[in-house]
Amino acid sequence: xxxxxxxxxxxxxxxxxxxxxxxxxxxxxxxxxxxxxxxxxxxxxxxxxxxxxxxxxxxxxxxxxxxxxxxxxxxxxxxxxxxxxxxxxxxxxxxxxxxxxxxxxxxxxxxxxxxxxxxxxxxxxxxxxxxxxxxxxxxxxxxxxxxxxxxxxxxxxxxxxxxxxxxxxxxxxxxxxxxxxxxxxxxxxxxxxxxxxxxxxxxxxxxxxxxxxxxxxxxxxxxxxxxxxxxxxxxxxxxxxxxxxxxxxxxxxxxxxxxxxxxxxxxxxxxxxxxxxxxxxxxxxxxxxxxxxxxxxxxxxxxxxxxxxxxxxxxxxxxxxxxxxxxxxxxxxxxxxxxxxxxxxxxxxxxxxxxxxxxxxxxxxxxxxxxxxxxxxxxxx
Amino acid sequence: xxxxxxxxxxxxxxxxxxxxxxxxxxxxxxxxxxxxxxxxxxxxxxxxxxxxxxxxxxxxxxxxxxxxxxxxxxxxxxxxxxxxxxxxxxxxxxxxxxxxxxxxxxxxxxxxxxxxxxxxxxxxxxxxxxxxxxxxxxxxxxxxxxxxxxxxxxxxxxxxxxxxxxxxxxxxxxxxxxxxxxxxxxxxxxxxxxxxxxxxxxxxxxxxxxxxxxxxxxxxxxxxxxxxxxxxxxxxxxxxxxxxxxxxxxxxxxxxxxxxxxxxxxxxxxxxxxxxxxxxxxxxxxxxxxxxxxxxxxxxxxxxxxxxxxxxxxxxxxxxxxxxxxxxxxxxxxxxxxxxxxxxxxxxxxxxxxxxxxxxxxxxxxxxxxxxxxxxxxxxx
Numbered sequence: 024x025x026x027x028x029x030x031x032x033x034x035x036x037x038x039x040x041x042x043x044x045x046x047x048x049x050x051x052x053x054x055x056x057x058x059x060x061x062x063x064x065x066x067x068x069x070x071x072x073x074x075x076x077x078x079x080x081x082x083x084x085x086x087x088x089x090x091x092x093x094x095x096x097x098x099x100x101x102x103x104x105x106x107x108x109x110x111x112x113x114x115x116x117x118x119x120x121x122x123x124x125x126x127x128x129x130x131x132x133x134x135x136x137x138x139x140x141x142x143x144x145x146x147x148x149x150x151x152x153x154x155x156x157x158x159x160x161x162x163x164x165x166x167x168x169x170x171x172x173x174x175x176x177x178x179x180x181x182x183x184x185x186x187x188x189x190x191x192x193x194x195x196x197x198x199x200x201x202x203x204x205x206x207x208x209x210x211x212x213x214x215x216x217x218x219x220x221x222x223x224x225x226x227x228x229x230x231x232x233x234x235x236x237x238x239x240x241x242x243x244x245x246x247x248x249x250x251x252x253x254x255x256x257x258x259x260x261x262x263x264x265x266x267x268x269x270x271x272x273x274x275x276x277x278x279x280x281x282x283x284x285x286x287x288x289x290x291x292x293x294x295x296x297x298x299x300x301x302x303x304x305x306x307x308x309x310x311x312x313x314x315x316x317x318x319x320x321x322x323x324x325x326x327x328x329x330x331x332x333x334x335x336x337x338x339x340x341x342x343x344x345x346x347x348x349x350x351x352x353x354x355x356x357x358x359x360x361x362x363x364x365x366x367x368x369x370x371x372x373x374x375x376x377x378x379x380x381x382x383x384x385x386x387x388x389x390x391x392x393x394x395x396x397x398x399x400x401x402x403x404x
Numbered sequence: 405x406x407x408x409x410x411x412x413x414x415x416x417x418x419x420x421x422x423x424x425x426x427x428x429x430x431x432x433x434x435x436x437x438x439x440x441x442x443x444x445x446x447x448x449x450x451x452x453x454x455x456x457x458x459x460x461x462x463x464x465x466x467x468x469x470x471x472x473x474x475x476x477x478x479x480x481x482x483x484x485x486x487x488x489x490x491x492x493x494x495x496x497x498x499x500x501x502x503x504x505x506x507x508x509x510x511x512x513x514x515x516x517x518x519x520x521x522x523x524x525x526x527x528x529x530x531x532x533x534x535x536x537x538x539x540x541x542x543x544x545x546x547x548x549x550x551x552x553x554x555x556x557x558x559x560x561x562x563x564x565x566x567x568x569x570x571x572x573x574x575x576x577x578x579x580x581x582x583x584x585x586x587x588x589x590x591x592x593x594x595x596x597x598x599x600x601x602x603x604x605x606x607x608x609x610x611x612x613x614x615x616x617x618x619x620x621x622x623x624x625x626x627x628x629x630x631x632x633x634x635x636x637x638x639x640x641x642x643x644x645x646x647x648x649x650x651x652x653x654x655x656x657x658x659x660x661x662x663x664x665x666x667x668x669x670x671x672x673x674x675x676x677x678x679x680x681x682x683x684x685x686x687x688x689x690x691x692x693x694x695x696x697x698x699x700x701x702x703x704x705x706x707x708x709x710x711x712x713x714x715x716x717x718x719x720x721x722x723x724x725x726x727x728x729x730x731x732x733x734x735x736x737x738x739x740x741x742x743x744x745x746x747x748x749x750x751x752x753x754x755x756x757x758x759x760x761x762x763x764x765x766x767x768x769x770x771x772x773x774x775x776x777x778x779x780x781x782x783x784x785x
C-alpha cells in the first residue's frame with residue numbers, strides 16, 4: 024500500500040518544497056561579484072538566527088566538519104580541553120580534541136541525563152582550560168544541556184566555549200552572544216530544513232584571536248582561512264552553491280515565520296510528543312525539564328525495533344532507534360524544522376497502531392488525544 | 405506558525421514528488437518518433453487503469469473538456485439524450501447536451517442521493533435514447549452511482565453510455581468494458597495524482613462508429629480527430645508534454661502499487677473518514693452504501709465554513725465546502741490519489757481541534773481513534 028516517505032529521524036529532516044526549488048537554480052561562479060553580494064546578504068540572515076553579532080562562517084561539510092574545524096583551529100598539542108559528554112555527540116568532541124593532541128578532561132553524564140554543574144565548576148576552578156566543549160542539544164538522547172551556566176564559567180575563568188548546536192539551532196532559542204559562546208556550531212540538515220552538506224560556525228573576537236595565532240594542523244577545515252575569505256564574502260574552497268541557495272530560502276522562511284514563533288512551534292511540538300508518549304504508558308528517556316524541543320527519545324515495555332520497522336513499512340515514518348549503549352532500546356522522533364502539528368498527529372496515530380500490532384496495550388486515539396490537548400491549550404503549563 | 409499546504413479538496417489533489425520531478429524533464433517535439441513511442445507505451449498503461457481494451461485518448465484540457473468532447477462528438481441537434489443528474493457534475497452533462505442541441509431528458513436525484521433505477525429503466529424502455537450520460541462519482545456530494553445497471557440497460561436498449569469518472573478513475577474499481585461503458589471520461593487532477601490539465605476518454609467501437617459518422621460542431625475537442633491521430637500515436641494539436649511525462653510516472657506508481665491495492669487503500673481511507681465523522685456526531689451526506697471512496701461529504705450542527713477556514717489557517721488543510729444548493733452547508737474531504745493514512749489521521753485530528761474551537765463538543769482523539777480502528781481492523785466489515 025502506498026505510504027509517503029515521512030522523514031522524522033532527528034536529522035536529516037524534512038525539506039520544504041520551496042527549499043528544493045531553490046536548489047534547482049542555475050549555479051553561478053563562486054568567485055563572482057554576484058556570489059559575494061548574495062553571500063553577504065545570506066550571512067546577515069544567519070547571524071539573526073544565531074542571535075549573534077559575531078561572524079558566522081559557512082563550511083561545505085556536515086556538522087562534524089564544523090566541530091573538527093573548531094577544535095582543530097583552536098587546539099594545539101598539549102592544550103587543556105574540557106569535554107562535557109552527555110551522549111554520542113559529546114563523545115565526538117572528546118575524540119576530536121584527542122586527535123589534535125589535547126590533554127582532554129571528560130565529564131560524563133549518564134545517557135539521558137545532563138551534566139553536573141558542581142563537578143564542572145570545580146574542574147574549571149582547579150585547572151586552567153583553554154577550551155570547554157559542550158553539546159547544547161544531545162541528539163542521541165533528546166537532552167538539552169544548560170549552556171548559559173557554562174558561558175558564565177568560561178567568562179569568569181577565561182576559557183573558550185565551543186558549543187554543538189547542530190540539532191537545535193533554528194528551532195530553539197539560542198542566544199550565542201548573551202550566553203558567551205565563542206564558537207557555536209550548527210548544520211544544515213536539522214532545524215534549518217536543508218539537505219545535509221553545509222555547516223556553520225560563529226566566531227567570537229576572542230576565539231578569532233586564538234585562531235589567528237594558532238599553529239593549526241588543518242587545511243580544508245581551517246577557520247582562519249574561512250574567516251579571512253568571508254571578510255571578502257568569499258570562501259577558501261568551492262562552496263556548495265545549491266545549498267547556499269537553499270539556506271537563503273530556509274532563512275527567509277524562518278525569519279518570515281518569526282524566530283519567536285518558530286521556537287514556540289518547536290516547544291509545542293515537543294510537549295505534545297512528550298505528553299503523547301506518556302499517555303501511551305511509555306517512558307521518556309530524559310526528564311521533562313531537560314527535554315529537547317527538537318527530538319524526543321522514549322522507551323517502554325515493548326520491542327522498539329519492531330515498532331520502528333512497522334512505522335516505516337506501514338506508514339512511511341522513518342524514526343530513529345538508539346545509538347551505541349542505547350541501541351535497540353529507545354525510539355527517537357525528530358520534530359524539527361519543516362514539521363507541523365498534522366505531521367505530529369500522524370506519527371503518534373501511526374505509533375499507536377504499531378504498538379498495538381506488536382501486542383502492546385493501546386486504547387486507540389489516546390496518544391493523539393494527549394498531543395491534541397497540548398495544542399488546544401497552547402502548551403503544557 | 406508554519407503549516408504545510410495540505411491539499412485535501414476533492415481535486416486537484418496532492419502531487420507526488422516523483423510526478424513533479426517527471427514534469428521537469430526537457431520538452432521533446434510532439435511530432436517526433438520519440439514522442440510517438442512514448443505515447444504508445446503510455447496509452448497501454450492508461451488502458452490497464454481504465455480496465456478496457458478500447459483506446460483511451462488523452463486531451464490537453466480539464467475533465468470538462470473531455471465531457472464536452474464526448475457529448476459534442478456524439479450528439480447532433482435533435483438527438484434524444486438522457487442525463488442522470490445526482491449533483492453538479494451530472495447537471496454539467498445536461499448543460500452540454502443542450503448546448504449541442506439535444507432533446508434532453510433529465511432524471512434528477514436529491515443531492516446526496518443516487519438515481520432511481522426504476523424511473524431510469526422506465527424512461528429508457530419508453531423512449532429511444534441515442535446517449536445516456538451519468539456520473540460515476542459525484543464530486544459535489546460524495547455519492548457513487550451504480551454504473552453497471554446503466555450499462556445493462558444501454559446494452560439492452562441500444563443506447564451509448566457516457567460516464568464521468570473524473571474523480572474516481574485511478575482510485576476506484578471501474579470496469580469500463582465489463583460495465584459496457586462506451587465513453588468513459590476522466591481527468592488528471594484527481595486520483596491520477598497529477599496537476600490539472602489533461603483528460604482522458606475511452607472510446608468503444610460502437611461509440612467510434614457514431615463519432616466517425618457524426619456531423620459534429622467541434623474542432624479542438626473532436627474525438628474523431630483525437631482518435632485518428634492516436635492511431636499514429638500522435639495528437640491533433642499540441643499536447644501538454646510535461647503532463648504526459650507526469651501521467652506516465654503516475655501510471656507507473658499506480659501499477660506498481662497494484663490496482664487492487666490502490667482500490668483497497670481508497671476504500672479503507674473512505675471508511676476510516678466516514679467512521680471518524682460519525683464518531684464525532686456529524687452527519688454523512690450520503691448513505692454509506694452509496695458513499696464514494698474518494699470524497700466524503702458531511703454536515704452537522706456547526707458552522708462548517710468557520711471550521712473550513714480554521715482548518716486552513718491553523719493546520720494548512722484545504723478542504724472543500726458545498727456547491728450551489730449545498731453552499732455553506734457541508735464540508736467535503738478528498739481522499740484520493742497521493743494520500744495515505746497518516747494524512748487522514750492528521751486531517752481528522754485537525755478537524756476535531758477546529759470543531760472544538762468553534763464550540764462544538766469534542767472528546768479529543770475520538771474521531772482519530774475511530775479512523776485508526778478501521779485501519780486496525782482492515783476495513784469496516
